[in-house]
Amino acid sequence: MITRRHGNLDLRSGPAPAASAQLEQDGYAILQGVLDLTAVAALAAEIAAVFEASPPDRPHDMRDEFRHGMFNRSALAQAAIAAPSILEAIEPLLGEDCHVIANTAWRNPPGHQGGRWHIDAGPHVPRPAGVAWPEDIPYPVFAIGVHLFLKDCPLEAGPTAVVPGSHRSGRFPPVDPAIDPPPMTLSYEGREAVLLAARAGDAALFVSDVWHRGTPARAGYGRFFLQAHYGRRDIAQRIFTTDEVSHVSPEAAARAKTGRERRLIGLHSPFFYDA
Numbered sequence: 303m304i305t306r307r308h309g310n311l312d313l314r315s316g317p318a319p320a321a322s323a324q325l326e327q328d329g330y331a332i333l334q335g336v337l338d339l340t341a342v343a344a345l346a347a348e349i350a351a352v353f354e355a356s357p358p359d360r361p362h363d364m365r366d367e368f369r370h371g372m373f374n375r376s377a378l379a380q381a382a383i384a385a386p387s388i389l390e391a392i393e394p395l396l397g398e399d400c401h402v403i404a405n406t407a408w409r410n411p412p413g414h415q416g417g418r419w420h421i422d423a424g425p426h427v428p429r430p431a432g433v434a435w436p437e438d439i440p441y442p443v444f445a446i447g448v449h450l451f452l453k454d455c456p457l458e459a460g461p462t463a464v465v466p467g468s469h470r471s472g473r474f475p476p477v478d479p480a481i482d483p484p485p486m487t488l489s490y491e492g493r494e495a496v497l498l499a500a501r502a503g504d505a506a507l508f509v510s511d512v513w514h515r516g517t518p519a520r521a522g523y524g525r526f527f528l529q530a531h532y533g534r535r536d537i538a539q540r541i542f543t544t545d546e547v548s549h550v551s552p553e554a555a556a557r558a559k560t561g562r563e564r565r566l567i568g569l570h571s572p573f574f575y576d577a
Contacts, residue, residue: 429472
């Protein structure tokens with residue numbers, strides 16, 4: 303566990319919430335009752351209004367599943383991502399000055415097919431297979447994803463599956479991308495995937511480099527949740543793409559002729575967290 307002291311990171315002393323320890327060791331945790339049902343209903347209505355009032359953020363989003371940058375589009379979303387129980391769980395791992403690097407609302411349609419095994423970022427300490435992480439050194443956590451559920455997400459709704467401990471592997475999920483549909487079963491050091499089923503108002507938390515995926519839903523069941531990714535202060539926010547918001551002047555951008563020159567001054571192509 304870590305803390306900020308005079309602008310730098312230091313080891314944290316004293317107790318931390320059980321969810322923090324589970325995130326550090328297993329790569330995931332569930333927080334129950336982050337929002338009460340009245341707050342859930344209000345937040346769900348406000349986010350649904352954003353969906354109805356705006357077209358898909360990405361032209362290829364044919365299922366109309368996402369709305370990005372939600373804390374800029376919803377006052378209740380901004381309040382929800384500051385829920386004390388979430389911050390209490392993540393700050394011992396990311397620092398008290400961690401910030402939201404991406405904030406997306408998801409509305410998966412009934413019968414959605416989930417997705418492939420993946421990691422959101424990292425692995426932050428890449429290693430070849432067979433090189434174990436030292437047990438006496440806690441694995442560093444750089445970003446944590448949170449799904450705050452706006453309606454119940456039972457097993458029938460295709461909850462996210464995570465492989466416990468896999469964030470410590472230093473590797474991508476060892477699944478052949480040519481296999482379609484992707485296999486449901488995956489394990490790491492003998493630990494099989496668990497499904498993060500939850501009730502409305504609960505939050506599922508997972509470390510960015512844990513192996514995870516959405517799972518297929520049954521007909522008539524879908525998911526509706528607010529996602530926030532929290533990162534250490536050192537990690538840049540990705541609410542807007544760097545073409546939209548950056549530290550780069552128009553003159554400097556014009557002088558950057560190659561892709562490497564653009565990346566060097568901070569003009570990156572959109573990737574996972576980017577809107």
